[in-house]
Amino acid sequence: xxxxxxxxxxxxxxxxxxxQRGGQDVHFLLRRDxxxxxxxxxxxxxxxxxxxxxxxxxYCRTEDIGPVDLVLVxxxxxxxxxxxxxxxxxxxxxxxxxxxxxxxxxxxxxxxLFGAERIIGGVAFLCSNRGEPGEVHHLGAGRVTIGExxxxxxxxxxxxxxxxxxCGIDCKTTDDLKKIRWEKLVWNIPFNGLCALLMQTVDxxxxxAGTRSLVRDxxxxxxxxxxAQNLCLPISEEYAESMLQFTDxxxxxxxxxxxxxxxxxxxxxxxxxxxxxxxxxxxxIAMPRIEMLxxxxxxxxxxxxxK
Amino acid sequence: xxxxxxxxxxxxxxxxxxxQRGGQDVHFLLRRDxxxxxxxxxxxxxxxxxxxxxxxxxYCRTEDIGPVDLVLVxxxxxxxxxxxxxxxxxxxxxxxxxxxxxxxxxxxxxxxLFGAERIIGGVAFLCSNRGEPGEVHHLGAGRVTIGExxxxxxxxxxxxxxxxxxCGIDCKTTDDLKKIRWEKLVWNIPFNGLCALLMQTVDxxxxxAGTRSLVRDxxxxxxxxxxAQNLCLPISEEYAESMLQFTDxxxxxxxxxxxxxxxxxxxxxxxxxxxxxxxxxxxxIAMPRIEMLxxxxxxxxxxxxxK
Numbered sequence: 175x176x177x178x179x180x181x182x183x184x185x186x187x188x189x190x191x192x193x194q195r196g197g198q199d200v201h202f203l204l205r206r207d208x209x210x211x212x213x214x215x216x217x218x219x220x221x222x223x224x225x226x227x228x229x230x231x232x233y234c235r236t237e238d239i240g241p242v243d244l245v246l247v248x249x250x251x252x253x254x255x256x257x258x259x260x261x262x263x264x265x266x267x268x269x270x271x272x273x274x275x276x277x278x279x280x281x282x283x284x285x286x287l288f289g290a291e292r293i294i295g296g297v298a299f300l301c302s303n304r305g306e307p308g309e310v311h312h313l314g315a316g317r318v319t320i321g322e323x324x325x326x327x328x329x330x331x332x333x334x335x336x337x338x339x340x341c342g343i344d345c346k347t348t349d350d351l352k353k354i355r356w357e358k359l360v361w362n363i364p365f366n367g368l369c370a371l372l373m374q375t376v377d378x379x380x381x382x383a384g385t386r387s388l389v390r391d392x393x394x395x396x397x398x399x400x401x402a403q404n405l406c407l408p409i410s411e412e413y414a415e416s417m418l419q420f421t422d423x424x425x426x427x428x429x430x431x432x433x434x435x436x437x438x439x440x441x442x443x444x445x446x447x448x449x450x451x452x453x454x455x456x457x458x459i460a461m462p463r464i465e466m467l468x469x470x471x472x473x474x475x476x477x478x479x480x481k
Numbered sequence: 482x483x484x485x486x487x488x489x490x491x492x493x494x495x496x497x498x499x500x501q502r503g504g505q506d507v508h509f510l511l512r513r514d515x516x517x518x519x520x521x522x523x524x525x526x527x528x529x530x531x532x533x534x535x536x537x538x539x540y541c542r543t544e545d546i547g548p549v550d551l552v553l554v555x556x557x558x559x560x561x562x563x564x565x566x567x568x569x570x571x572x573x574x575x576x577x578x579x580x581x582x583x584x585x586x587x588x589x590x591x592x593x594l595f596g597a598e599r600i601i602g603g604v605a606f607l608c609s610n611r612g613e614p615g616e617v618h619h620l621g622a623g624r625v626t627i628g629e630x631x632x633x634x635x636x637x638x639x640x641x642x643x644x645x646x647x648c649g650i651d652c653k654t655t656d657d658l659k660k661i662r663w664e665k666l667v668w669n670i671p672f673n674g675l676c677a678l679l680m681q682t683v684d685x686x687x688x689x690a691g692t693r694s695l696v697r698d699x700x701x702x703x704x705x706x707x708x709a710q711n712l713c714l715p716i717s718e719e720y721a722e723s724m725l726q727f728t729d730x731x732x733x734x735x736x737x738x739x740x741x742x743x744x745x746x747x748x749x750x751x752x753x754x755x756x757x758x759x760x761x762x763x764x765x766i767a768m769p770r771i772e773m774l775x776x777x778x779x780x781x782x783x784x785x786x787x788k
Contacts, residue, residue: 384776469691
């Protein structure tokens with residue numbers, strides 16, 4: 175299968191590397207690490223075993239890749255305005271597009287551009303960071319759950335999942351993409367938000383009673399908003415507890431939004447905060463803490479941008 | 482009148498200077514600026530005109546001041562645990578104690594220690610900061626409103642107010658100390674809290690729609706909690722609007738809590754946040770934003786302290 179990775183950050187490089195190692199024909203759109211990757215290849219440091227790809231197919235422009243069977247979108251959502259330009263050259267008659275981006279609204283954006291029938295959505299629970307140019311550190315987890323955006327093509331979904339699984343990516347399928355998107359937000363909203371705001375890793379928040387309880391309150395606001403969205407099955411409040419315990423096991427982990435702020439990048443507040451807030455508001459769900467967190471993040475982001 | 486200033490920060494030094502200039506016998510308990518003040522006196526840079534006191538009566542210990550007619554307490558509330566030790570040597574049979582500290586609970590603490598009949602409370606709307614050792618910058622405002630804590634000694638209150646006014650301190654009296662304390666919180670909670678959390682001055686918050694609206698939401702939570710406390714007259718919601726406009730006129734102002742954090746001091750979260758939250762909770766008032774802000778401040782304060 176010919177695959178293009180658009181957005182070769184910690185997520186795109188990690189999954190792309192597994193797919194290439196598993197025998198797929200993977201093409202990476204690169205930016206920051208182009209020189210290092212083309213010269214020395216890609217190194218993955220992983221709790222599941224380190225490995226190295228001495229040679230990868232890297233590009234500066236998607237025009238040089240041409241049409242593919244599958245586009246894997248791992249771009250930061252604040253760059254979604256350039257998806258049209260980046261993805262268009264990759265799309266042929268039979269091209270499928272899988273977005274593993276954060277937050278809400280990404281399938282919609284891609285569907286508007288390339289047609290809803292192509293779009294598969296997914297969420298990744300992956301702890302990985304970029305290291306030196308050409309290096310990715312996989313710290314743990316990595317399960318992907320994928321679902322159809324609009325069509326009901328179970329076969330396509332199962333085929334894609336089995337390719338992933340054969341390549342060592344733990345991939346499940348779901349009939350309720352909306353639910354898994356919201357489940358991911360139960361984690362993303364409190365941890366990405368508070369860690370980025372306070373510039374503290376997840377363990378700092380979880381080890382103090384006050385912030386641990388604030389994390390839980392934020393999770394419960396997400397769950398209430400989610401359960402007003404006509405999911406097939408509601409998210410139970412116990413899910414918050416299980417996410418707290420899951421995160422306890424992550425140790426000193428720095429969420430992506432904290433890294434974004436640290437490195438002076440924009441933060442993904444629109445997709446992770448504002449879209450969910452809109453969906454909640456439409457159903458009359460009060461989300462005062464999430465609203466406040468979004469406002470605070472935008473305020474520090476504004477400062478970053480002004481700098 | 483023999484007056485002792487306990488807590489000679491920007492507030493204590495400023496009002497103490499006005500009282501001394503007005504002919505009162507003022508004694509300052511000093512710490513940080515002792516050497517500079519004893520050597521070169523006190524300089525006030527004020528929008529109402531600069532002035533200088535070449536010589537002040539400064540002390541390292543209140544034992545050396547002895548009993549006074551009036552103790553003016555301007556100490557940071559996180560140091561209230563040493564009030565007993567600091568104030569005891571100043572208290573004689575006829576000593577009155579006026580606290581102009583921030584937040585709630587200060588009159589109660591002093592009343593427990595020295596008897597409720599001595600205690601007068603007050604709030605100061607004062608924009609002032611310390612500059613170089615021995616210098617205070619008065620940036621604007623300065624009105625003090627004072628009220629009896631428990632007794633109904635109108636005469637005592639009026640006498641004290643007229644002394645202040647004769648010395649150039651704009652001083653009003655009130656029959657509802659509780660109300661003016663809560664009114665001050667309508668300003669203190671959003672501005673001290675958000676400026677300290679984000680490390681941005683008030684104008685940064687007010688010039689962005691999102692944070693301006695968050696400031697207003699926080700004010701409305703304070704007003705709702707206040708109006709559940711049996712005030713003589715409720716605080717109207719328009720008070721929030723008037724405080725926003727008042728603050729627009731302050732320009733680039735850095736509230737005391739932001740300065741505290743910047744200089745690595747503890748922040749006054751107990752008096753300004755936790756006490757009001759307790760009073761609100763007792764009356765069943767939801768204050769999710771204030772609770773969240775308090776938790777965030779304690780978390781950054783914890784970091785400061787751990788450093």
